[in-house]
Amino acid sequence: MKLYSKAARHLVAVDCIIFGYDILEKEIKLLLYKRSIKPAKGKWSLAGGFVEDDESLDEAAYRILRKITGLDSVYLKQSHAYGDVKRDPGDRVISVSYFSLIALRNIKKEIAEKNGVHWRSLSRLPNLIFDHHEMVSRALSSLQAQVKVNPVGFELLPDKFTLVQLQCLYEAIYLRKMDKRNFRKKILLMNILEKLDEKETVTSKKGAYYYRFHEEKYDKLKKSGFYFNLDVN
Amino acid sequence: MKLYSKAARHLVAVDCIIFGYDILEKEIKLLLYKRSIKPAKGKWSLAGGFVEDDESLDEAAYRILRKITGLDSVYLKQSHAYGDVKRDPGDRVISVSYFSLIALRNIKKEIAEKNGVHWRSLSRLPNLIFDHHEMVSRALSSLQAQVKVNPVGFELLPDKFTLVQLQCLYEAIYLRKMDKRNFRKKILLMNILEKLDEKETVTSKKGAYYYRFHEEKYDKLKKSGFYFNLDVN
DNA sequence: CCAAAAGTGTTCGAATTACACCCATGA
DNA sequence: TCATGGGTGTAATTCGAACACTTTTGG
Numbered sequence: 437m438k439l440y441s442k443a444a445r446h447l448v449a450v451d452c453i454i455f456g457y458d459i460l461e462k463e464i465k466l467l468l469y470k471r472s473i474k475p476a477k478g479k480w481s482l483a484g485g486f487v488e489d490d491e492s493l494d495e496a497a498y499r500i501l502r503k504i505t506g507l508d509s510v511y512l513k514q515s516h517a518y519g520d521v522k523r524d525p526g527d528r529v530i531s532v533s534y535f536s537l538i539a540l541r542n543i544k545k546e547i548a549e550k551n552g553v554h555w556r557s558l559s560r561l562p563n564l565i566f567d568h569h570e571m572v573s574r575a576l577s578s579l580q581a582q583v584k585v586n587p588v589g590f591e592l593l594p595d596k597f598t599l600v601q602l603q604c605l606y607e608a609i610y611l612r613k614m615d616k617r618n619f620r621k622k623i624l625l626m627n628i629l630e631k632l633d634e635k636e637t638v639t640s641k642k643g644a645y646y647y648r649f650h651e652e653k654y655d656k657l658k659k660s661g662f663y664f665n666l667d668v669n
Numbered sequence: 670m671k672l673y674s675k676a677a678r679h680l681v682a683v684d685c686i687i688f689g690y691d692i693l694e695k696e697i698k699l700l701l702y703k704r705s706i707k708p709a710k711g712k713w714s715l716a717g718g719f720v721e722d723d724e725s726l727d728e729a730a731y732r733i734l735r736k737i738t739g740l741d742s743v744y745l746k747q748s749h750a751y752g753d754v755k756r757d758p759g760d761r762v763i764s765v766s767y768f769s770l771i772a773l774r775n776i777k778k779e780i781a782e783k784n785g786v787h788w789r790s791l792s793r794l795p796n797l798i799f800d801h802h803e804m805v806s807r808a809l810s811s812l813q814a815q816v817k818v819n820p821v822g823f824e825l826l827p828d829k830f831t832l833v834q835l836q837c838l839y840e841a842i843y844l845r846k847m848d849k850r851n852f853r854k855k856i857l858l859m860n861i862l863e864k865l866d867e868k869e870t871v872t873s874k875k876g877a878y879y880y881r882f883h884e885e886k887y888d889k890l891k892k893s894g895f896y897f898n899l900d901v902n
Numbered sequence: 903c904c905a906a907a908a909g910t911g912t913t914c915g916a917a918t919t920a921c922a923c924c925c926a927t928g929a
Numbered sequence: 930t931c932a933t934g935g936g937t938g939t940a941a942t943t944c945g946a947a948c949a950c951t952t953t954t955g956g
Binding site for chain 2: 437438439440443444445446447448473474475486487488489490491492493494496514516517518519520521525526527528529530532
Binding site: 848850851855870873874875876900901902 | 945947952955956
């Protein structure tokens with residue numbers, strides 16, 4: 437049905453802020469690519485695309501994410517809608533931003549490189565087109581708020597990770613150091629991690645035990661009124 | 670410029686979740702109106718409208734708010750974008766929701782009634798069209814999160830208010846009772862309220878002192894690293 | 903004088919912070 | 930054997946929760 441025929445129609449895009457965590461460099465990275473169309477062709481940009489007639493906003497975001505990363509089931513959350521009339525010099529485009537968390541290693545290199553995408557450290561971003569910097573900083577705030585209150589940080593890590601790695605991830609997200617003993621105490625007391633027998637022996641001689649996020653435990657706890665909260669000095 | 674000529678164009682609307690606080694009934698109310706166009710003509714709806722070519726999303730939301738309430742400078746914050754293909758049976762419409770806080774008394778009755786709008790208690794809402802219920806519940810969550818961390822609750826009260834009124838407002842937002850002594854202790858210790866000499870003597874014989882939100886104090890404190898936090902048992 | 907609402911402090915327990923040394927191991 | 934990173938516990942403090950009586954005054 438087309439009952440609103442007189443109203444204006446707009447180009448609507450989605451832009452994806454794709455966060456990854458580099459476990460070696462201990463840095464949050466962003467997936468950027470060099471824009472292939474005019475205007476601002478060749479400039480650094482978030483991954484984005486126009487919303488089609490037959491897809492929802494969420495579906496559009498997934499489509500773009502899948503196309504660029506080759507990944508299927510990833511954490512994806514709407515962040516904010518940007519609607520300034522002149523935000524895109526190419527035309528009036530309303531854009532809804534999404535942020536996504538992916539484990540760096542999972543991304544298929546070939547697909548990524550074929551699409552001309554690159555991981556760039558959050559702390560040394562190049563200039564981005566349009567209002568993409570604003571999108572990033574808003575998404576980072578959302579990310580910081582999210583990981584405090586939901587166990588989504590694990591999305592950025594491999595299945596098996598050490599407590600040191602987990603802490604480094606949180607430090608990278610919050611841009612500050614945390615106390616090792618307090619951090620470990622808090623996360624372990626939650627009882628949502630499973631300690632494995634295996635050790636990670638690359639970064640230290642002694643080796644650090646691997647842990648795994650135990651989703652069933654977490655779901656059960658959550659149902660019985662438990663709230664994840666990882667907020668340490 | 671029109672550089673993206675091949676992409677699909679969409680109707681984009683904004684819908685406003687307008688919260689008011691009824692200081693007498695101690696209830697949060699929502700400004701609803703009876704839809705005047707097909708489909709769902711005559712059904713209860715949020716205040717909304719299509720985004721024009723020459724206005725941003727924020728501007729569109731302000732325009733609608735102004736038209737419906739006659740008010741100019743109100744608290745308005747983007748909440749979420751809704752993009753399901755079939756969310757509106759009239760046509761494919763992408764809608765960005767905004768929530769707004771206004772002091773009930775400020776609204777100009779004539780304008781409101783001329784527009785056929787009505788305040789409805791949040792706890793006994795009628796059926797709303799489309800996905801407007803979801804918009805409301807998401808906006809309520811945002812409101813709850815906001816008033817915890819920012820002094821925006823005052824937007825829902827008159828300039829002068831008593832501590833009892835402030836507490837009742839918080840209780841209405843959180844849907845639970847709070848401890849009187851702890852509440853007062855916490856808000857007063859923040860040192861962002863100004864106690865007036867005047868008393869409110871309608872609801873009690875003794876009378877309750879009026880307070881005012883002292884914005885300058887708050888701004889100063891905020892600059893020096895203070896964080897508003899009103900989270901009481 | 904009494905009903906009704908405003909106003910006021912203290913105690914207890916839990917959570918958060920601060921803090922420094924031993925352990926295991928490969929080179 | 931020693932350098933490197935992993936792992937651990939306790940004391941002090943702060944913060945949040947629970948809780949009940951006095952005050953004022955109009956009718």
